[in-house]
Amino acid sequence: MPEPRETRLSGAFEAYRTLTLDAVVPAGPDAVRRTVRRRQRRRVATVAVVVAVAVAAPVAAWAALGRQSTPAPVTSPAPTASPAPTGSPSAGPSASPSTPAGRIERAELLAATVDLPAWPAGAGCRTRGVRLVERTGGDVLLSNAAYAYGDVDGDGVPEPVAVVRCLRGGSPYPEQVVAFDRAADGTPVALGRVFRSDPRRPEWLVAFDARPDGAVRVDVTDRVEADDTEPNAAHRQTRIYRWRDGRFTQTGGPTAFPAEPSPPAPTTSTSKPIPVSPLFTLTTTPVVYGPPDADGWRRGMTTVTVTNVGPDRLTDVRVTLPDSDPDIHEHSLVDGCPTASGGGGAFYCHPGPLDPGERITVGLHFMRRTAGSDHQIPVSVERGDDNAAVPGTTTRGSITVTFE
Amino acid sequence: MTVTREARRDEPPPDETTDGPDRRQAVDFDGLYHAHFRSLTVQLAAYCGDLSQAQDLVQEAFCRAFARWSRVSRYDDPVAWVRRVAWNLATSRWRRLRTAESWLHRQREEHVPGPGPDRVALTAALAQLPPTQRRAVVLHHLADLSVGQIAEQEGVPEGTVKSWLHRGRAALAAQLTTTNEVTDHA
Known part of the structure; x- marks a missing residue:
């Protein structure tokens, strides 16, 4: 009987509201004006640049990124690709801790020392205390053309999103798309990584854009042409990422290129890159939907059990559950997934490392509006590698769905 | 029980004039x-x-x-x-x-000033909820947002919000009951 509980809860919240309202001490609208004026004064020197970049950046950044074979800076012909650091570098605004200042200008980013998300293995560039450079004089280049602003965390202030490129080693250079934000003390920090290239997974950046609404669009290709031409549609994919729960999650577009994209004729298995014996076994329990709850939704759950039957410890295991409308997976109710993400047509659960012979069980909850006939929902497990699956490691299974 | 309360908008403090217009x-x-x-x-x-x-x-x-x-x-x-x-x-x-x-x-x-046992109890109970459920419950009960409005603010389907609310409130009610029992016997 939900009534008493409902009343009780409402009462608890009413009491909370009343008691807390009395304790709130607004600083007042005049304090707002003072803060905003102070910030505007600090930024006045760069306002002209801000306006120019705000209009031009999305267009400029969407231009192809240009893949140099020498560490020369991006010399994209895009006419607007030079939001040159005029004005004072306004290094490290001395805002009080509780007042993160406005948008991070490019000059400020170049003047700062930042910690970057990890590079792929063997990249040769540091991640801690990195000074980004525009041309020479450092290991990590802050791209000029591939630089845009979008309010990725929805805090009302657009964040810079940019390609950073490790200039050590050779071409193609390791690249990351990174969003920056202010730390509590106002200094720029890397907020998170949208994408990175990885030699073990042949995907390379072609283009990117940060939209004002905070979505970051990344175009990738699975082959780098020797003559620097742009890849054709078969080798180019557009993916959309959004900042969710402390990380960038893909929310649109395909997640991977088809395995073996148009192979050079099926030669007899000379170069099977991937081990053939399965790494996992996967078993599931059926979802049995009950009668509709008071809110009209039927609910049920399954447990998915994964066993590492391979010889190695697997540090990143990924359970993939494709979206399967009208069976809606309740992302908020996942058991046994310390890390999980959704988007791009699937839900991904990373239950943690798995030793040989070790077994792990994940609980997945479903809800559904209407009854239906018994059916199956696909599910798979694979070896993960930083948001991607290692090709050829997938074990597939299915979840039986029935109705009470 | 869950059925959407229609948007009352954001409630002004009682001693303020109405925010209707x-x-x-x-x-x-x-x-x-x-x-x-x-x-x-x-x-x-x-x-x-x-x-x-x-x-x-x-x-x-x-x-x-x-x-x-x-x-x-x-x-x-x-x-x-x-x-x-x-x-x-x-x-x-x-x-x-x-x-x-x-x-x-x-x-x-x-x-x-002293927060009072009601506040302490609700704060403690809310802290036990996963952030998504906590957000949904607070937006519903203290911001008086409808399920649809919460879904819009959070950028998720309404069904997800309903699920958050359903679970969050059940957990909260259980928490508050336990807290009270403990207090009563203390």
Whole structure:
């Protein structure tokens, strides 16, 4: 009987509201004006640049990124690709801790020392205390053309999103798309990584854009042409990422290129890159939907059990559950997934490392509006590698769905 | 039980004038601030479990609104903008801010009048919920947002919000019951 509980809860919240309202001490609208004026004064020197970049950046950044074979800076012909650091570098605004200042200008980013998300293995560039450079004089280049602003965390202030490129080693250079934000003390920090290239997974950046609404669009290709031409549609994919729960999650577009994209004729298995014996076994329990709850939704759950039957410890295991409308997976109710993400047509659960012979069980909850006939929902497990699956490691299974 | 309460909009503090006509041609910034600062702070305090931090977050959201006031004031519902920004600040940065401002905690403890057992109990119970459920429950009960409005603010389907609310309230009710039993027997 939900009534008493409902009343009780409402009462608890009413009491909370009343008691807390009395304790709130607004600083007042005049304090707002003072803060905003102070910030505007600090930024006045760069306002002209801000306006120019705000209009031009999305267009400029969407231009192809240009893949140099020498560490020369991006010399994209895009006419607007030079939001040159005029004005004072306004290094490290001395805002009080509780007042993160406005948008991070490019000059400020170049003047700062930042910690970057990890590079792929063997990249040769540091991640801690990195000074980004525009041309020479450092290991990590802050791209000029591939630089845009979008309010990725929805805090009302657009964040810079940019390609950073490790200039050590050779071409193609390791690249990351990174969003920056202010730390509590106002200094720029890397907020998170949208994408990175990885030699073990042949995907390379072609283009990117940060939209004002905070979505970051990344175009990738699975082959780098020797003559620097742009890849054709078969080798180019557009993916959309959004900042969710402390990380960038893909929310649109395909997640991977088809395995073996148009192979050079099926030669007899000379170069099977991937081990053939399965790494996992996967078993599931059926979802049995009950009668509709008071809110009209039927609910049920399954447990998915994964066993590492391979010889190695697997540090990143990924359970993939494709979206399967009208069976809606309740992302908020996942058991046994310390890390999980959704988007791009699937839900991904990373239950943690798995030793040989070790077994792990994940609980997945479903809800559904209407009854239906018994059916199956696909599910798979694979070896993960930083948001991607290692090709050829997938074990597939299915979840039986029935109705009470 | 869950059935959507229709949007009452953001509740002004009881001693303020009504916020009904907040889509007048030019919304008055001071009026908006006074009508909503406290109620927004209450919501954020319930989410963060920290009143002084909630005040900072709401103040910051108003600063951002003021900096683009000519645009924000023309929105159908400027308060929704301020609220969304404040919540986004709370969800994406509050840990970082929290470390920097831990000294504020101590200050607050000296300055704020006794919170009272009701507040303490609800704060403790809310802290047990996963963030998504906590957000949904607080937005529903303290911001008086409908399921649809919460879905819009959070960028998720309504079914997801319903699920969050369903689970969150069940857990909260259980928590509060336990707390009370403990208190009663103490």
